[in-house]
Structure formats: C-alpha cells, structure tokens
Amino acid sequence: MQVSLLKSKLHRVTVTSVAPDYSGSLSIDETLMKAAGLLNHEKILVGNITNGERFETYAIPALPDSGEIALNGAAAHKGSPGDLLVILSFVQLDPEETADWEPRVIIVGDANKSFEKKNN
Numbered sequence: 001m002q003v004s005l006l007k008s009k010l011h012r013v014t015v016t017s018v019a020p021d022y023s024g025s026l027s028i029d030e031t032l033m034k035a036a037g038l039l040n041h042e043k044i045l046v047g048n049i050t051n052g053e054r055f056e057t058y059a060i061p062a063l064p065d066s067g068e069i070a071l072n073g074a075a076a077h078k079g080s081p082g083d084l085l086v087i088l089s090f091v092q093l094d095p096e097e098t099a100d101w102e103p104r105v106i107i108v109g110d111a112n113k114s115f116e117k118k119n120n
Contacts, residue, residue, distance in 0.1 A: 007091035008036040008104040012049065013112050015083045017070045024073030028087065030061035035106050035115055038089055045090070046075070050083035059087070067112035 010032055026046060028038065038044070038059045047054050057075050062068035071079050079085065093101060105118040 002092040002094055003098060004090045005093055005098060005101055006103040007089040008038060009089075009106065010036050010038075010085075010087040010115075011105065011107050013069045013085050013087060013108045015071055015079050015081050015085060016068050016112065017081055018076035018079065019070055019072045020074075020076035022070075022072035022076070024057065024075070025060045026057050026075055026087070027062040027068055027070035027072060028059050029066050029068050029112055030064040032106065032108065032112065032115065033059060033061050035104070035117070036087070036089070037104050038087075042089055045088045046078070047086040047088070048079045048083050049086060051079065053078040059089075065113065069112055 040061055041058050043056060044059050045056050055075055055078050062070065106115050107118055108115045
C-alpha cells in the first residue's frame with residue numbers, strides 16, 4: 001500500500017497571462033519550478049485563491065527569473081491575469097516512509113520573483 005502526500009507547494013503565485021489557444025499546461029518560471037522540485041510535465045493540482053476554481057494539469061518551465069505563470073489551453077478559462085494560485089504536487093510513499101517526510105513549501109511574492117522556503 002502507498003499513500004499520497006504533499007510533495008511541494010508554490011503558495012500565492014500570480015497569474016501573468018492566459019493563452020487559451022495553447023495546447024495545454026501551466027507555464028511556471030523555471031526558477032520557481034526548481035525551488036519547488038517540480039519536474040517538466042509533472043502532474044499538478046492548481047487552486048485559484050481568487051475565484052475558487054481547482055483543476056489538474058501539468059507543469060512546463062517558463063524562462064528562468066521571468067516571473068511567468070501562464071494558464072494555457074483549457075486552464076486559461078480557470079483564471080485571469082492577477083489571480084493568485086496555489087500549485088500543488090504529490091508523491092506516493094510507503095507508510096513507513098511518511099514519518100520523516102517533509103514537503104517543499106515555497107511562499108511566493110513580489111511579481112513571482114521573490115520566494116522563501118517554509119518548513120511545515
């Protein structure tokens with residue numbers, strides 16, 4: 001048996017653009033992706049703090065240090081520029097691995113260019 005636990009969280013990123021005609025995904029500043037330990041094409045759960053929408057998609061890197069958070073494809077209909085998001089990824093662990101597990105929690109601010117790591 002395995003359980004799903006939080007792997008990482010980007011908290012309070014700001015949507016910078018939407019592209020409904022793009023093929024899909026969420027573009028995330030590569031610097032933020034690395035800070036959170038997100039992989040290219042990794043499945044993510046996104047919560048829109050501003051409007052309450054929740055959706056699943058996958059992460060793709062935007063230019064490092066660009067501050068870009070772009071809702072692409074169908075996800076573009078789930079938010080607007082300026083909306084605040086929480087981006088979550090999960091990991092499957094055996095129960096005995098969970099005692100020492102700590103997710104990466106990244107609190108984002110200042111146009112998606114400043115962030116700090118938090119311990120839970």
